[in-house]
Amino acid sequence: MTDFDFSTVSRAxxxxxxxxxxxxxxxxxxxxxxxxxxxxxxxKGSVVWDFDGKEYLDFSSQLVNTNIGHQHPAVIDAIKRQAxxxxxxxxxxxxxxxxxxxxxxxxxxxxxxxxIFFTNGGADANExxxxxxxxxxxxxxxxxxxxxxxxxxxxxxxxxxxxxRVPNEYARGHVHFFGPFPYRSxxxxxxxxxxxxxxxxxxxxxxxxxxADSIAALLIETIxxxxxxIVPPPGYLPGVRALAxxxxxxxxxxxxxxxxxxTGEWFAxxxxxxxxxxxxxxxxxxxxxxxAGGVAISPAIADVFTNQVFPGGLTYSGxxxxxxxxxxxxxxxQDEGIIENARMIGEEHLGPGLAALMDAHSxxxxxxxxxxxxxxxxxxxxxxxxxxxxxxIGSLKKELLSRGLLxxxxxxxxxxxxxxxxxxxxxxxxxxIYDQAFTTVENSLIR
Numbered sequence: 001m002t003d004f005d006f007s008t009v010s011r012a013x014x015x016x017x018x019x020x021x022x023x024x025x026x027x028x029x030x031x032x033x034x035x036x037x038x039x040x041x042x043x044k045g046s047v048v049w050d051f052d053g054k055e056y057l058d059f060s061s062q063l064v065n066t067n068i069g070h071q072h073p074a075v076i077d078a079i080k081r082q083a084x085x086x087x088x089x090x091x092x093x094x095x096x097x098x099x100x101x102x103x104x105x106x107x108x109x110x111x112x113x114x115x116i117f118f119t120n121g122g123a124d125a126n127e128x129x130x131x132x133x134x135x136x137x138x139x140x141x142x143x144x145x146x147x148x149x150x151x152x153x154x155x156x157x158x159x160x161x162x163x164x165r166v167p168n169e170y171a172r173g174h175v176h177f178f179g180p181f182p183y184r185s186x187x188x189x190x191x192x193x194x195x196x197x198x199x200x201x202x203x204x205x206x207x208x209x210x211x212a213d214s215i216a217a218l219l220i221e222t223i224x225x226x227x228x229x230i231v232p233p234p235g236y237l238p239g240v241r242a243l244a245x246x247x248x249x250x251x252x253x254x255x256x257x258x259x260x261x262x263t264g265e266w267f268a269x270x271x272x273x274x275x276x277x278x279x280x281x282x283x284x285x286x287x288x289x290x291x292a293g294g295v296a297i298s299p300a301i302a303d304v305f306t307n308q309v310f311p312g313g314l315t316y317s318g319x320x321x322x323x324x325x326x327x328x329x330x331x332x333x334q335d336e337g338i339i340e341n342a343r344m345i346g347e348e349h350l351g352p353g354l355a356a357l358m359d360a361h362s363x364x365x366x367x368x369x370x371x372x373x374x375x376x377x378x379x380x381x382x383x384x385x386x387x388x389x390x391x392x393i394g395s396l397k398k399e400l401l402s403r404g405l406l407x408x409x410x411x412x413x414x415x416x417x418x419x420x421x422x423x424x425x426x427x428x429x430x431x432x433i434y435d436q437a438f439t440t441v442e443n444s445l446i447r
Contacts (some may be wrong), residue, residue: 009051022037038406045071047070065287067372098320106296109267123153125294126256130219139214143203144176144220151256178199180195181195193233200239200243217252228375231370260333261284262373276298342371342372350369350427357376360435362382365377365385405434414434
């Protein structure tokens with residue numbers, strides 16, 4: 001699948017890497033004693049390989065962030081060139097590469113934003129967006145969805161709705177609500193239109209019950225990702241925008257996972273007839289080649305800090321190597337039609353292929369997504385929609401890995417999230433692997 005020279009790696013290298021990891025590295029979201037991490041030796045495009053020379057289609061994009069694929073030469077070269085000129089600089093100084101990166105991001109966002117505040121990743125982007133909203137409004141509370149993930153720093157993890165929030169609730173001023181999810185509706189809805197209507201009614205009642213004058217921001221993933229690739233039904237996001245305007249609340253759209261091509265758009269919100277006040281980003285902005293994220297700021301909020309000090313900053317905000325990787329990534333994505341490729345792959349290959357997979361396998365209750373951002377919602381029963389157990393997901397993951405596909409699993413779902421550069425042939429191979437894995441697991445369940 002690749003032209004990599006596997007004679008340059010050895011099993012001994014892999015064993016050494018594994019031993020060092022298990023001896024010295026503390027992993028996130030894990031009980032350390034139960035870990036058996038896969039050792040990655042290298043990657044190119046949509047493929048990674050281990051030290052035994054076995055190749056895997058990377059349909060996880062690692063953490064749904066290698067949008068431009070592994071080892072894209074334009075991004076690697078941009079980092080190398082910047083390292084030769086200036087490897088680091090304090091954020092208080094001006095730096096051309098930082099300005100070029102900000103200019104490119106603003107260009108892709110559209111004309112409703114005027115400034116970029118750079119961070120080290122998505123979590124601190126959300127932290128600073130919430131801070132901006134609180135200062136701009138003079139209010140405290142932030143409303144976010146139960147089905148959400150916003151990062152693992154102090155306020156971001158409490159804004160998160162899933163289980164990871166519960167042992168980390170040390171920040172104040174956070175309230176949660178249920179967003180729309182037609183397949184697993186909290187509102188007994190029978191249509192997307194009804195789901196939108198009832199979800200907006202629920203949100204407005206939460207705003208009113210919490211006291212609208214106490215609410216600084218609504219923080220929403222444009223398409224909740226880790227929670228299940230939950231595409232909002234028509235009218236929902238414009239309805240949220242209307243509620244934010246009605247009650248003077250800042251609307252923050254978290255595009256950390258969905259921005260920069262993941263959904264077949266430069267930004268996912270471009271497809272939903274909505275314009276937020278703040279946009280947070282990371283991951284796909286440079287595919288994680290160097291840690292980077294940021295907040296796109298509308299003029300109304302940027303102007304608050306014209307004469308008022310913004311009380312926030314990071315040593316590595318706008319780090320030159322990260323900025324160079326952003327410039328290299330955005331230019332390559334534009335020049336090579338990578339956004340258009342992601343859209344085409346979703347419309348012509350992944351969407352139809354996953355729908356056919358659902359028709360063929362009773363474990364798949366729902367398929368949803370766009371671009372290269374999809375989820376298979378797996379159920380024990382198509383009528384009751386009871387989620388499959390962790391054991392079933394574990395079996396599927398084992399079967400997929402054995403056939404050369406690196407999956408992304410979450411709860412009862414398999415997320416199908418290859419890089420934006422994935423080819424039609426790679427998708428066809430992956431769909432065949434998914435089909436084989438589902439067939440094997442379903443047959444084992446019947447026995």
